Amino acid sequence: MNDQKAIEGCKKQDRISQKYLFDTYSDGMLMVCLRYVKNLPDAEEIMLNGFFNFFKTIDRFIYNGNTGVGGWLKKIMVNECLMFLRRKGGLKIVEEQLAAEVSIDDGQISRISANEIFQLIMELPPGYRTVFNMAVVEEYSHKEIAAMFNITEGTSKSQLSKAKNLLQKMLKEKKMVL
Amino acid sequence: MKTGTEKILKDKIDSLGTLSGGIVFGKEEAWDKLQTRMDAPAKRVALLPWFSAAAVLLVLITIFAVYNSTTSNLSISKNKIETSTKANIPSVATASEMPEGNQTKNSVVPAQPLPQQPIAKKTEKQIPPVEPKVEITNEVVAETIPENLPVAPKTTAITEPVHPSKIPTKVVHVSELGNPAKEPPQQTFNNNTASVDVKKIPVVHLNDLTKQKDLINQFEGRMKDNIAVSIPLFSPAARYSNPDVYNPEYNTSRNFLKIKIN
Numbered sequence: 019m020n021d022q023k024a025i026e027g028c029k030k031q032d033r034i035s036q037k038y039l040f041d042t043y044s045d046g047m048l049m050v051c052l053r054y055v056k057n058l059p060d061a062e063e064i065m066l067n068g069f070f071n072f073f074k075t076i077d078r079f080i081y082n083g084n085t086g087v088g089g090w091l092k093k094i095m096v097n098e099c100l101m102f103l104r105r106k107g108g109l110k111i112v113e114e115q116l117a118a119e120v121s122i123d124d125g126q127i128s129r130i131s132a133n134e135i136f137q138l139i140m141e142l143p144p145g146y147r148t149v150f151n152m153a154v155v156e157e158y159s160h161k162e163i164a165a166m167f168n169i170t171e172g173t174s175k176s177q178l179s180k181a182k183n184l185l186q187k188m189l190k191e192k193k194m195v196l
Numbered sequence: 197m198k199t200g201t202e203k204i205l206k207d208k209i210d211s212l213g214t215l216s217g218g219i220v221f222g223k224e225e226a227w228d229k230l231q232t233r234m235d236a237p238a239k240r241v242a243l244l245p246w247f248s249a250a251a252v253l254l255v256l257i258t259i260f261a262v263y264n265s266t267t268s269n270l271s272i273s274k275n276k277i278e279t280s281t282k283a284n285i286p287s288v289a290t291a292s293e294m295p296e297g298n299q300t301k302n303s304v305v306p307a308q309p310l311p312q313q314p315i316a317k318k319t320e321k322q323i324p325p326v327e328p329k330v331e332i333t334n335e336v337v338a339e340t341i342p343e344n345l346p347v348a349p350k351t352t353a354i355t356e357p358v359h360p361s362k363i364p365t366k367v368v369h370v371s372e373l374g375n376p377a378k379e380p381p382q383q384t385f386n387n388n389t390a391s392v393d394v395k396k397i398p399v400v401h402l403n404d405l406t407k408q409k410d411l412i413n414q415f416e417g418r419m420k421d422n423i424a425v426s427i428p429l430f431s432p433a434a435r436y437s438n439p440d441v442y443n444p445e446y447n448t449s450r451n452f453l454k455i456k457i458n
Contacts, residue, residue, distance in 0.1 A: 033231070040227055048221055049212050062221065066230050073234060127201055132208035139209070154202045155209050182201075 021087045028076045036073055043088060044069070047095050049136070053151050054099035056140055064102050068095040096156060100166070103148065130189070138188050146181035153178045 019027075019038050027035025047068060051061035072079075072094055079090060139147060152158045153174070158166075160174040167174075 036234075037227060040230065041223065044223055044226065045221065046212070053209070058221075062226060066226060066233070069230055070233055127204045130208075132211050135205060135208050136212055155206050157206070 022081050025076065025079060025081050025087065028073060039072075039087065040069055043091050046088070047091055050092055050095045051099055053136070053139060053155070054096070054148060055102060056144075056147075060102065064098045065095065068098045071098070092156070096152075100148075103144065126189075138185055141188065142181055142184060146177055146184060149174055149177035150181040150185075 019035070021039070021042070024035040024038045024042075028039060044065065048061055048065045051064045051068075052058065055061050055064060068091065072091055079086075081087070139150065142150060149163060152163050152166075153160065160171045160178075163169075163174040164171045
């Protein structure tokens with residue numbers, strides 16, 4: 019079974035097809051949720067909500083390749099995470115002046131493992147973490163982020179800049195970089 | 197524009213398709229949860245008939261309650277209307293009270309008193325009838341009847357029109373009158389407020405009055421003093437006209453009414 023057949027099966031409410039898609043993408047989607055909410059049970063609950071909505075709205079999904087399913091699922095998960103953070107009140111981004119960006123050596127960064135980077139991101143405050151995830155990992159523009167959180171573009175840029183500075187600081191503290 | 201560092205970070209994070217070390221995720225348990233959640237709508241559909249039945253029952257009960265309340269309101273308003281109409285109907289005279297010409301079978305329904313009706317109470321508290329100030333005695337007296345005058349036959353009973361405001365008088369034939377000397381004594385009129393004793397006035401025929409001027413003067417004087425008035429019976433026009441004016445055209449009449457004035 020591949021993604022295309024699984025999608026067709028899911029449109030017919032086939033449980034095996036649904037199980038296939040869940041098994042394929044659940045780990046990755048749980049990691050996406052964890053990047054935003056940090057707490058594993060919450061991330062798991064958000065992931066299940068995301069899959070439930072995905073299977074409910076699968077009739078509107080048009081298959082465009084293998085990346086399409088992951089991308090669609092990722093968008094759903096991010097939206098679920100943002101909704102969760104709004105409900106919980108953990109998403110308060112205050113207006114800040116643009117901070118001076120500190121450059122990190124690309125070579126040093128490439129030597130750090132993905133898991134270590136993931137752990138560092140998880141240690142960021144919720145506001146910085148969210149903006150960093152959306153701007154760097156999900157590749158949203160600052161304009162889109164500003165519209166989503168009802169903030170200015172400058173604040174979004176400032177949040178990202180401060181998140182990077184904090185990451186560099188943490189890398190230096192852990193002696194990951196020189 | 198993405199910097200090189202950002203690209204490296206993104207690629208590394210995206211590569212975390214599988215769970216990193218230390219994170220334990222029960223995939224099968226999560227799938228069971230998801231299945232349960234996805235099966236939940238089916239259970240809701242199964243409950244739908246019960247909910248719809250309950251809703252229908254509720255609607256029926258509501259309609260029944262509304263219908264009952266409307267019916268009771270209608271009956272109350274009907275009773276109110278009946279009461280008001282009954283109260284507004286004036287009391288109708290019974291068949292025995294109606295004139296002879298108007299008496300027909302089942303034409304008049306006697307008014308029945310309505311219990312516990314405010315209007316009925318009003319009828320109970322009617323103003324007592326005013327005592328007539330002028331009482332007409334039923335006596336027709338002819339004190340002196342000349343022998344040469346023709347006696348009115350019995351068939352010529354006096355059928356004078358009765359004034360609605362007056363009490364109908366009893367008509368007695370002249371021949372039935374006896375000797376004025378044997379007349380019973382005049383009854384005194386006693387009322388709660390005042391009692392007036394009317395003097396017995398000698399009634400004289402007009403023919404005799406014309407012969408005796410003194411008597412005429414006496415008669416006119418009494419008329420002016422409003423003590424007593426004698427009116428000829430056969431002249432209704434003169435009877436209801438000014439009694440102070442003496443009309444000689446009605447001299448032929450032989451009978452007179454004696455009127456007490458309170």
